[in-house]
Amino acid sequence: MLGGLFPLSTAEQKAKCGSRVRGFAVQGAQSALYLIDKINKDPNILPNLTLGYAILNDCGRGKVALTRTTRLTPVMGCVRTSCSGGLVPRPFYDVAAVIGPHSSANAILVSSLLSAHGVPQVSYTASSDSLSDKTKYDYFSRVVPPDKYQTEAMIELVDFYGWSYISTLHTEGNYGSTAIRNVKKNAKQRGICIAYAKEVTRDSTEEDFDEIVRALRFFGKARAVVLFLNTFHVTRLLAAITRKNAVGEFIWIGSEAFTRGAFTGLEPAALGAFSMEIPSARVPGFEVMDSVKSIALGLHALISDHCPDHNGSRSVLKLCVNGPRLLRYIRNVSFDGYSAKTIALDDNGDLIGGYVIKQVRLADNGEYTHDVIGKWNRLSVGVELELAQIQWHARTISDNSSAIPESVCAKPCAVGEYYIQRELKCCWDCRRCRSNERLNDDTTGCFECDLLTWPDDVNYTTCVRIQPTYMRWDDPIGIGLAVLGSAGVVSMLLVTSLFLKHRNRKVIKGSSRELSSVIIIGLLIAYVTAVAFIYEPNIWSCYLNFFGFNISIAAIFAPLFIKTNRVYRIFAAAERCQVRVKLINTASQIVFAILAVLLQVGISMGTAIFYPPKDRLNTPVVTEKYVELQCDLQLEALLIPLSFNILLLLLCAVFGFLTRQLPDNFNESWYIFISVVTTIFIWIAFLPTYLVAFYAYHKAALLSLALVLNASVTLLCLFVPKLYAVYWIDEKNIKVSNFGDNIEQEMSQNSTVTATNISVISD
Structure with missing residues (x-):
């Protein structure tokens, strides 16, 4: 039997479930039931066995999810009967593994309990990096990549375009705070500086978002903004951008929450925005089906290896199938998933996969689209982009001579200039050395060249001897003096010869020869x-x-x-x-x-x-x-x-x-x-x-x-x-x-x- 936790309805106060149904959760649960039925009919998977299920509603609340999980584990205790008032053992579903829950916060609560009882858990959407800590959540696996890979993909996209100065916005809670820590870690490793970082709470007002826009403008050189916001906050941010006439001033790089629904009606403010998305979601519930199939294939491989002659015996299967053994088999499966990707888990139970990169674009017919323009895979290096398909908002590149917008605190200093480092590593001022000074080895200062030497004209890092100047034959003054002097010599030779020739003339003799x-x-x-x-x-x-x-x-x-x-x-x-x-x-x-x-x-x-x-x-x-x-x-x-x-x-x-x-x-x-x-x-x-x-x-x-x-x-x-x-x-x-x-x-x-x-x- 498989257990399943889905937020089938909304939550009410006092940890009670409401009556409003969540459509996406119902679709996910139906997908699980569909695949279980398909597996039961497939003679190649768990032959002669029928896979059961227990689908529970956690309302999206942590306390409810934890309470529901107690019904999926053999918790010791009793309940009082209503008829006789006697005590009977607490009933529970004897499940081999659990799929879900939907949110990372609930998965963290549930995983602690399931791990304590050795029940494998496979989530279909929980992506928090905290769940990769196997000292706490050793029985947790998932068919989606953890957020750390999403943040790595986002920073690699930033690095691809040479954006070294960025801002970040994140939603409060484990999802946003953990993700933004990874963003800062990856950014630091690549020499990328964070100009402005802000946490957005569920109580943030329009004035708060207007203030965020003002802050982003204050750090206007940081045009690239990494967003780890939920869909609701993305919508409110784009609305504030529109109100403040800041459309096109920033380049949004959003997480998987930056969906089409988040910017509907705000497309101009979202134009040019990038977002990461798990390569699936053609039909809601595909990840749920991959979770079910990974458990089913793990059970099939385990039973085939350890108890192939079970003959449907429940007692034999109960001894054969246990949590630690099933966990190893689940993490060893590999198959073509329904979400159009290969499902394979690493030693931590995280999906070995990647993300597709989407961009909000304006089609030739005037319609706004959210198209795939690239991909990132954790096993490859860097991002792969279809550069010809990428569009930029005209306002983003209006002050840049190239076709790619910039997001840098300071541009490289020109030849002959040295760096004056500011507080952030990515920020500096450029100053030119004096004319007789060269740059030091790390271009952070200047050294005066010795007399008779001058900085080289190429890199200004060495001092070379200056070619000395003196009066030359080919100088205008030199030519003039040479002509005058030579004419004088010739004249004197002529005068001497004439004086010798006419030395006996009166005028010559009278001049005291x-x-x-x-x-x-x-x-x-x-x-x-x-x-x-x-x-x-x-x-x-x-x-x-x-x-x-x-x-x-x-x-x-x-x-x-x-x-x-x-x-x-x-x-x-x-x-x-x-x-x-x-x-x-x-x-x-x-x-x-x-x-x-x-x-x-x-x-x-x-x-x-x-x-x-x-x-x-x-x-x-x-x-x-x-x-x-x-x-x-x-x-x-x-x-x-x-x-x-x-x-x-x-x-x-x-x-x-x-x-x-x-x-x-x-x-x-x-x-x-x-x-x-x-x-x-x-x-x-x-x-x-x-x-x-x-x-x-x-x-x-x-x-x-x-x-x-x-x-x-x-x-x-x-x-x-x-x-x-x-x-x-x-x-x-x-x-x-x-x-x-x-x-x-x-x-x-x-x-x-x-x-x-x-x-x-x-x-």
């Missing part, structure tokens, strides 16, 4: 050094630039100073009627010029000893990706040699000014004065600019440009006019005066010399 040669050498050094500044800085080029810069200026202006000084002394002596002026011959002038240049060489060498120029890498601004390869020239190393050159320049200017009004045949002094004054203006502009220049690249360019300008001014003022006179002015019309080797002879022969009668051309 020897001092002019020193000036030409200085100009060549200046132009060559200007070009040398473009080379990649190294120890040799740094020394070359340092000495070339200082010596070239000295070689240009030392002879000019000697020239102007000689002219001034001669005319000053003439005005005093002085016959002999010392040290005005060519040899003396050359010696003085060379000594002045050598003095600059000595000053430069001494400066280089104390402030040696050297090449080095420099980062002017640590937060800029810029490294200079430069000749490190300290300010003292620039100013000390430059002071001597400026002194020469000023002396040239002074004597040039004093001799500016000489007769026409001494007009070279005027050109020298113009050259020197122009050079002074160049240096007035150059020095402040150089001192305030921030980048070494610009400083090198300024030094090079200063040399080019100085040399070019001297070339234009002193040499170009002479070459013009050589080619375009008749030599007979040229009056040239020079103070050469024979000037002292001239002055010794004439005791009175004036500025108007000194006009001697030396050989």
